[in-house]
Amino acid sequence: MIVNRLEERAKHKEHKAGEKVFQSTYEVIERIALETIKEHKDLIGEITLSKAPKASLELAVLKILNKRNYKVVDVSRKDLVKDVIDHILGYGLLQPYLDMEDCSGIFINGPDNCWIKVGKEIKRVNVSFGSIDNLKSYIRTTIQANLKGELNDDKALAKFEDPVNKLRIICAIDPVAHISPTAVFRKHKGEAFSLNDLVEMDMLTIELAEDLKRYGRAGANFIFCGRGGSGKTTLMRALLEEVQEELRILTMEEHGELFLKHPNAVQLLVKRNTKGEVYGIEELSDMGLLMTIDMYVFGEIRGAEAMSFYNGAFAGNISWTTGHSGDARKILRKMMINMKMSGTNLSDEILLDMLYESVNIIVFLDKFTVGEVVEVVPEEKEGKKYNTIWKLEKTNNQVTFIEGQHIKVGKLKSADMINKLAENKLLREEDTEVDMVVNSTTACIGNIPNNKPN
Template sequence: MNRPVLPWFDDGDPIPDPATVDTIRKRSAARLDAREHDEQAVVSDEVSAWTADRAAAGRPPVSEAVERRLIRAVHGALAGLGGLAALLDRERIENIHIHGYDHVLVETAEGTTTRWPHPVADSDEALLDLLGEMFARAGRTSREFSPAHPIANVRIAAGGPLGARVAAVRELCDRPRVAIRRHRLAHATLGDLRANGTLDTRLQEFLSAAVAAGLNLLITGGPYAGKTTLLRALCQEIPAAEHVVTVEDDYELGLHLDHARHPLVTALESRTAGAEGTGAITLDDLLKQALRHSPSRVVVGEVRAGEITALLRALGNGAAGGMGTLHATSARAVPDRIAALGQLADPPLPIGAAHRWTASALDVIVHVARHDQPDGRYRTVGEIVEVGPVGDADTPDLTPLFATAAGQRQPTPIGPPSPTLLERLTVAGLDPGVFDLPTGVGW
């Protein structure tokens, strides 16, 4: 059976012709090289000149929307993004997969996968040159991307206010492979997530109170399940007067970009080693440094390895209301996942100690799930559990608070939390009625 051919990407917005973009880029670059310093004015002037040339040649006029898109594409090309500029400028696009210069697929926020109609470079070699220059100048340290260093990752300042994450591989596969993740929802709130169906009113009220009460929260889920988006939304609930230290491999939370909402943020980003192999600053280094900055809260983008021990120390050190994300298949899998990552620490964290640290550092685990359906993609909060002391099984006791029943899309209450946790939530303004089982729903 032949596999269905994916449709071409079409969001109704004009896609600039790459040859036209390159022509205007060259003209603009020549003027900028001649010490005309206002890039915005130069590009706008060159696009206007191109439009006038079309009219003089008797060709149909272009719309203002085409001109605006063309101007943005030329700015991106001048920034060294080449054929990636138009892709990164598309609000609906969430993930970009490049499998060679002329085979590009995009995933939208709605869950569709389509083909991009233009090559992103003139050849695979040109694509590798583009990537090599990008990795050399993007980020806080120069990264080499060459046959000797065929794997590279970087965050670039394009694709939205939080930029985009680029992962690239060469030589280890048949053609260059590039994955680009756009951080679309830069300032999402819990209200926004309720509006798009990720959570309902009960969960919004519970999560808002959990932040206000200073609970230590761990957001878990699989790849692209929406962990970081939910963490951003939770951070919007933090009072403006609190000093928040964020610790990330790549800036994805963006609290430091919103000075009106978060005036007191210390945003720390890890740093890979430079081309000389020196200068690396790890997440573990940053977590240790974070506690020296007198934080009200420590928020960690994601932990993937032995730095889990530093996260547990940070959350258990008295700074209430810490939050972070972790890959896990379910909330119940989290203690074992933490114990496994603790084995990667230097020195390794004994499993028993990992369970005790987990029990003392965490209050609640919120597990999110991504659902790919024939009619599209959606994300939900699948379950919420309270983390209790280490029990008879030598692992932390986990008490389900909300879970998703069979055939349901949203989780429903299972029962109230412990009296201590319920009191903290009630003092923070939560109505205990959110834990009442809805009429007609049973377990």
């Protein structure tokens, strides 16, 4: 509970109360907050339990300000009261930015060096903790004490989860952060972006979105790849909301990010042990057979869990995941390396063949924009197994965003992908050059063109 966190904060700072003088706005806010905590602990507890209005705490803070005659240059009394409340109940100086609807990340690189990500833009903001000691105190008392993680000299790099506010926070202190403590906040949107939202944000065009939606509803197996923060999970989540309501989905994540509203989604968490191995995915996949699961979604594959996941995909499960890669054509080889981490004695060639047979569509994202959509064609020879369907013609490539035009450059070639669309009556004439033979109950490929090079 937050009251326990406040008690720990008070104990942490009490012995320094008579030693320090105010050197920054942060210290003034912290001093007022500490006094408020000591005098109004019960009231704060009631507010956190929604048994008392926040206005009552604002009045208590204002009385302390008047009694002590605290003043901060260029900060109004009203703003100072809000900063103190944010410090007690939230994330202090960072709370106004976390409250911004479009803010997805905050990066603290030093006591006077803070950046935020809003939409596709990353910009520096006027946030100052005043000193390295103050920033370290903030990390320990506002983050660590609140979220109950371990952070000390022996474990100086730690990850914290705040599921209530949908935050993932990475913190580093000395001796790992040898120049300055650092913290990275990743914030997941309260209301997830819909596919239409992403079209309006120019992540993709409506035509490209419609193709991906049809592939998903046909039962295609997807990998969404790209660098960190490129929009992989955001797009996967939007497309998952578009699959049929009667389709039963099992999601498996280390950290809750999807928060699906799909009425048939079963959303579970898995854990990674000290060796980096995910335990639970094989059991969950097996249990899925008893739960009548149609579709398996793993938030992000980055280790040996790839073996269990793609065993299921190879067996016919509809499977979606994300992975880190700088190119659509490199992600399957990276997944193969992850499969090798399971200790399997299968050869690279066999593992790659499993992946070629298990993945239909690779979507590569860069800077919150779809850069390429590639079909995997297992029946092609090595070197010809990747078929580009959509690509982005770049016109402006900046550090934080890309502009360009999405162009459809290819047609579907793989028998599996074409049949999935045809069987679900989602195949369009312009999707492929293959002649289709369709009767009232089935759809299958009639004549597959010879895809040998000219």
